[in-house]
Amino acid sequence: MKQVFHYFAPCPRGLEGVLAEELAQLGALGIAPTDGGVAFHGDWALMYRANLHSRIASRILWRLVDKSYRSEDDIYKAARALEWPELFGVERTIKVAVTGVGCKLKSLDFIALKVKDAVCDAFRAQCGERPSVDTANPDLRIHVFLTERQMTLYLDTSGEALFKRGYRRETGDAPLRENLAAGILRLTGWKVDEPLLDPMCGSGTFLVEAAMMARHMAPGRWREFAFAKLKQFDAALWAQLKQEALAAEQPEAVTHIYGSDDTPDVLMAARANLASAGVSDAVVLEEADALERSAPVEHGVMVCNPPYGIRLEEQTWLDALYPMLGHALKQRFSGWRAYYFTADLRLAKLIRLSASKRTVLFNGALECRLFEYRMVAGSNRKQD
Incomplete structure (x- = not known):
């Protein structure tokens, strides 16, 4: 027993x-x-x-x-x-x-x-x-x-928090924690054979986590754990479980994961993290403005963590950005499911689209929302 x-x-x-x-x-x-x-x-x-x-x-x-x-x-x-x-x-x-x-x-x-x-x-x-x-x-x-x-x-039994996977080499401004990004991907219902796009990818957290899911890579494969310092540690059992995890990986799995950002330095950080995680070939990364880029394929899942403002001038800039995000979705992403994760609860009103789902999440103590928009042609625009 x-x-x-x-x-x-x-x-x-x-x-x-x-x-x-x-x-x-x-x-x-x-x-x-x-x-x-x-x-x-x-x-x-x-x-x-x-x-x-x-x-x-x-x-x-x-x-x-x-x-x-x-x-x-x-x-x-x-x-x-x-x-x-x-x-x-x-x-x-x-x-x-x-x-x-x-x-x-x-x-x-x-x-x-x-x-x-x-x-x-x-x-x-x-x-x-x-x-x-x-x-x-x-x-x-x-x-x-x-x-x-x-x-x-x-x-x-973990030691360092589990979101510290061990692959991150570069960070952007306030990068999303890896376990929150992975959880959001699960909440979207994204399947690993579906196309996925992050048009504001930052340092690439959504992209790396999605690529690891698609290739069945264990998130703890690079790191050590506190349980190895306990007297009850079973080194042989642990070695067996790690070997099973490595054997289950699918490095040749075809992926349809896309990312972009409009800042070269940010893209450099994303490329460094993708390379460190060993998934550079799983993601198509390009420099592009989220307001101008087109959908890479006909149907898919978009997920992103757009910027949000603390200071008044940042909020004024976002007041103009959010309606343009809604317009870009409407014009270029018909047939897609789009998810915005944000701490700016004004997004839902300013984007001028009807959210099909709103999920309350917390980034630390900060209350956030995950808004879902199902982009069916002609049905999402709010009436003035």
Whole structure:
């Protein structure tokens, strides 16, 4: 009988549904989406696969404690009761992070200190020394989540956040996180054999993520994970899973992925990222103005993250841009599904097209929308 462990995968808010579908495809059981992530359970190998293959999760957290509390001392006792030296060696550095929703205790920083003390006290009692704290680049991260009366303690099996794939070489202004881009692609319903266009591609995040999906490339193929620093790490099993992932890749798969931008330096960044990910030949990239370029083929999916303004002069410029985007869609992209991801909620009104779907998403704490426009000739223009 395989041992069952309980996990939680946080993700950008709004992507919980597509993350739940992805985890089910990976073999997760007991899938329970909640605000900001998905709880699930399975064996140790499932945790390896989720880290290696999840395009949407931010981390894979292993749940060690889930119980009620009333005071800081209760939290200390719950953490102290764990056999920490059985989980990892004293030479590993640690970091404790605490978040709370409705927690009535005075200081989350003090709770983090109490949990750190509990871990160190467990090591001192068993082996006479304690692990060091490294807040910048720890070997292992411990996460504590508190509601008003319930504490949940997790050990982070991922290490660096999973959106840090390891391929990015260049960034544009405020690049889209890779897992948010992958989740948006899932929300559009894009299939890997459909044409895809990003006409404002920036540093190429949508393009790289789409090409990796089309070629069945695991997003974690380039990077290392914190679970390799746990005593329970099974190197042979991990090597087998990585080899299976590499064998499943389809480097010769025909793709129909297109990208463009009107700034040469930005295109250079996109080309660097495509090359680093090994998918340069999967994407047709060109210099073009999004307002002037034509559809590369008759039907397909357009997805992009247009600029949005903070300052007044930027908003004035966008007031003129958005109607022109709508006009370009109407004139040149009949037969396409178009998706705009934006934090500027004025886009839906100013683009002067009727959105067929509006999905609420969050980019960090920033509330955004994914607007869908189905471009059927003569049917989308709003009446004046």
